[in-house]
Amino acid sequence: MAEVIEAVETAPDESKFVRYPDSPFQLYRPYLPAGDQPQAIAGLVEGVRDGLVYQTLLGVTGSG
Template sequence: MQKFKLVSPFSPMGDQEEAIKQLVAGIKEGKKEQVLLGGTGTGK
């Protein structure tokens, strides 16, 4: 599988950095599904 790299002019704000770390950890652990709780403006 090819590596995925996200490039953005925006920087994480507030608690986003911790959320990103937790999501990445879940991916590395092989979790196939994860839920982002309480995300504002996620389009859910």
């Protein structure tokens, strides 16, 4: 006899969404920054606040 598997619909965890005032966009962030990412993010944010138009983030992904 065939086994019936019921599909369970799961909605994304609302606490994982980041919303910004006056922006129509939202960011789904299922994972927190790890390793060197917090420092890299802070550096990019500082550059934006300083008015830098162009920034280059150097690094490697999947290193371990």
